[in-house]
Amino acid sequence: MMSLLEIRNLSTYYHSRRGVLRAVxxxxxxxDEREFVGIVGESGCGKSTLAFSIMRLIQxxxxxxxxxxxxxxxxxxxxxxxxxxxxxxxxxxxxxQDPMTSLDPLExxxxxxxxxxxxxxxxxxxxxxxKARELLESVGLPGNRVNYYPHQLSGGQxxxxxxxxxxxxxxxxxxxxxxxxxxxxxxxxxxxxxLKKMTSEGRSIILITHDFSLAAEKSDRIVIMYAGWIVxxxxxxxxxxxxxxxxxxxLLESVPDLWLERRIKTMPGLPPDLVNPPPGCKFHPRCPxxxxxxxxxxxPEVQVNGRFVKCWLYGV
Amino acid sequence: MLALWGVKMEIIKVxxxxxxxxxxKSFLEVLFSKELQFIKAVDGVSFTVKKGEMLSLVGESGCGKTTVGRMxxxxxxxxxxxxxxxxxxxxxxxxxxRREIQRHIQIIFQDxxxxxxxRMKIGEHITDPLLIHGIATNEEAKRMAIEMLERVGxxxxxxxYNRLPYQLSGGQxxxxxxxxxxVxxxxxxxxxxxxSMIDVSLRAAILNLLMSFKEEYNLSMLxxxxxxxxxxxxxxxxxxxxxxxxxxxxxxxxxxxxxKHPYTAALLxxxxxxxxxxxxxGIFGDVSNPIDLPPGCRYNPRCPFAxxxxxxxxxxLIGTDRHSFACHYPLDIVVE
Numbered sequence: 001m002m003s004l005l006e007i008r009n010l011s012t013y014y015h016s017r018r019g020v021l022r023a024v025x026x027x028x029x030x031x032d033e034r035e036f037v038g039i040v041g042e043s044g045c046g047k048s049t050l051a052f053s054i055m056r057l058i059q060x061x062x063x064x065x066x067x068x069x070x071x072x073x074x075x076x077x078x079x080x081x082x083x084x085x086x087x088x089x090x091x092x093x094x095x096x097q098d099p100m101t102s103l104d105p106l107e108x109x110x111x112x113x114x115x116x117x118x119x120x121x122x123x124x125x126x127x128x129x130x131k132a133r134e135l136l137e138s139v140g141l142p143g144n145r146v147n148y149y150p151h152q153l154s155g156g157q158x159x160x161x162x163x164x165x166x167x168x169x170x171x172x173x174x175x176x177x178x179x180x181x182x183x184x185x186x187x188x189x190x191x192x193x194x195l196k197k198m199t200s201e202g203r204s205i206i207l208i209t210h211d212f213s214l215a216a217e218k219s220d221r222i223v224i225m226y227a228g229w230i231v232x233x234x235x236x237x238x239x240x241x242x243x244x245x246x247x248x249x250x251l252l253e254s255v256p257d258l259w260l261e262r263r264i265k266t267m268p269g270l271p272p273d274l275v276n277p278p279p280g281c282k283f284h285p286r287c288p289x290x291x292x293x294x295x296x297x298x299x300p301e302v303q304v305n306g307r308f309v310k311c312w313l314y315g316v
Numbered sequence: 317m318l319a320l321w322g323v324k325m326e327i328i329k330v331x332x333x334x335x336x337x338x339x340x341k342s343f344l345e346v347l348f349s350k351e352l353q354f355i356k357a358v359d360g361v362s363f364t365v366k367k368g369e370m371l372s373l374v375g376e377s378g379c380g381k382t383t384v385g386r387m388x389x390x391x392x393x394x395x396x397x398x399x400x401x402x403x404x405x406x407x408x409x410x411x412x413x414r415r416e417i418q419r420h421i422q423i424i425f426q427d428x429x430x431x432x433x434x435r436m437k438i439g440e441h442i443t444d445p446l447l448i449h450g451i452a453t454n455e456e457a458k459r460m461a462i463e464m465l466e467r468v469g470x471x472x473x474x475x476x477y478n479r480l481p482y483q484l485s486g487g488q489x490x491x492x493x494x495x496x497x498x499v500x501x502x503x504x505x506x507x508x509x510x511x512s513m514i515d516v517s518l519r520a521a522i523l524n525l526l527m528s529f530k531e532e533y534n535l536s537m538l539x540x541x542x543x544x545x546x547x548x549x550x551x552x553x554x555x556x557x558x559x560x561x562x563x564x565x566x567x568x569x570x571x572x573x574x575x576k577h578p579y580t581a582a583l584l585x586x587x588x589x590x591x592x593x594x595x596x597x598g599i600f601g602d603v604s605n606p607i608d609l610p611p612g613c614r615y616n617p618r619c620p621f622a623x624x625x626x627x628x629x630x631x632x633l634i635g636t637d638r639h640s641f642a643c644h645y646p647l648d649i650v651v652e
Contacts, residue, residue, distance in 0.1 A: 214588035254520035
């Protein structure tokens with residue numbers, strides 16, 4: 001089966017006064033049609049940079065330095081700006097973390113959606129407005145919200161407007177970057193169910209989150225990122241039940257869970273400085289299983305029972 | 317009396333606590349002398365925190381949980397109601413007397429970037445309270461601060477003592493905030509979303525640190541959080557707030573495994589988990605306007621079980637110390 005998105009050896013760096021920060025460091029990843037993938041990691045692990053790289057929204061001092069992003073058969077990194085602008089919104093939609101700052105406070109919700117639609121499609125205002133109503137209804141908001149201004153809506157409602165905007169042009173891939181981080185759990189659950197439903201309508205979803213349990217619950221597949229690397233990736237259930245990478249295991253054990261009777265374990269140390277990462281495996285200073293080789297050489301990327309893992313424990 | 321105290325001493329007792337914030341009127345509203353309206357942030361809350369007990373206070377944003385915490389430490393003046401610290405009414409204590417009590421009641425805030433003074437050395441954040449309360453001389457204070465820094469995991473303490481906040485990570489700053497609160501050996505601590513801004517892998521360490529202080533000092537705590545998983549982990553009892561009222565209060569396992577209030581059940585169903593439970597208790601719409609609360613039970617517009625009575629009479633929080641709830645038609649479910 002041909003995958004919808006195929007990322008090969010992608011590296012995105014930020015150039016700072018202190019040196020080069022490798023936010024995304026030789027990452028490869030593929031996504032199937034109708035697949036819901038959760039990318040999990042802590043702040044600074046590169047998960048948002050990865051999403052912005054796919055959308056080619058990296059601004060200087062950031063730079064995509066190498067790799068390929070093949071989406072529907074074309075390499076996004078080779079498109080010119082005009083071609084890329086057409087991909088954004090129409091083929092790949094994106095929902096950002098903060099719905100307060102992503103909407104124009106002076107314009108009605110409906111007008112903002114209409115504007116987006118008319119930018120890419122040649123249809124009349126009336127028809128576009130009708131479509132805006134339908135879109136709002138598809139995310140669980142009453143259609144008459146087209147006449148509201150952003151300040152008249154709650155945070156959760158605004159985020160649903162953002163999702164409606166992101167799917168207005170019917171993109172096949174939707175990237176949601178921490179879409180519910182600022183919201184309460186009950187609203188979060190509603191929004192996640194809307195995203196989940198979209199996969200059955202033929203869309204693929206990339207959910208970027210720091211919330212391991214949320215990703216585990218909603219996604220088909222989980223990608224664990226640490227210090228710019230993908231350290232483990234595979235089927236959500238299997239990954240949670242039997243984590244292979246020591247970081248995945250440590251993260252799992254450190255998260256309080258409502259329904260699991262257990263104590264939480266502390267993970268030692270801090271995430272590394274990405275301008276001066278430790279040699280060898282970037283996780284070795286925090287790893288309970290670190291060996292000599294981990295301190296010297298970059299770990300191999302191996303497949304273990306259909307799971308991707310980047311760790312010397314599984315090296316040959 | 318004294319014997320009774322020893323067995324089940326109430327460190328904090330709150331009775332009918334209310335906090336109403338006036339809503340700013342627009343020019344036109346002033347002109348037509350429109351009646352002043354109030355946001356009922358906290359609207360009649362009563363509970364106790366016993367010696368050595370951790371009470372988790374959970375609820376969604378805007379439910380009033382933070383305002384409760386702020387009133388307990390004297391940062392906000394209650395509109396109505398009383399606060400007792402070891403049976404002494406401290407509701408309207410001011411000045412010297414307040415300061416005397418304040419030594420025993422501390423708070424840890426959510427944002428470790430805002431709660432430290434960027435121009436003050438880390439060590440001074442910790443010696444300050446000691447000096448203000450006249451507990452130690454300069455030299456003693458410094459020694460105690462260094463000890464405390466090491467106790468919260470900032471080793472070597474002497475090095476951290478001389479650093480400035482910008483040189484520390486978020487997790488380390490929160491350790492400083494904890495050290496500052498704990499150095500006075502308080503009897504009661506309010507932790508307001510103390511781990512919400514800390515990275516996932518570092519959160520466990522901060523939670524374990526707080527729990528170790530609770531054990532060591534036999535500390536009583538009010539742990540305010542929006543995260544039910546954290547509330548369950550640290551709490552002995554849980555109080556669930558909705559729109560300014562406590563709707564359910566009881567021992568952790570009671571509230572989580574036998575929720576009585578439909579709101580608690582809806583919350584429990586929505587919490588992300590590696591082993592999710594669906595309690596099959598729905599919830600409608602969005603939170604009501606705290607200025608214009610619905611008559612009867614304030615949860616009734618969202619409740620799938622609401623009946624006529626719920627729209628007329630407001631339910632009181634009733635039950636035992638082990639488990640109480642404010643609902644006319646409580647649920648009868650057990651979640652394994």
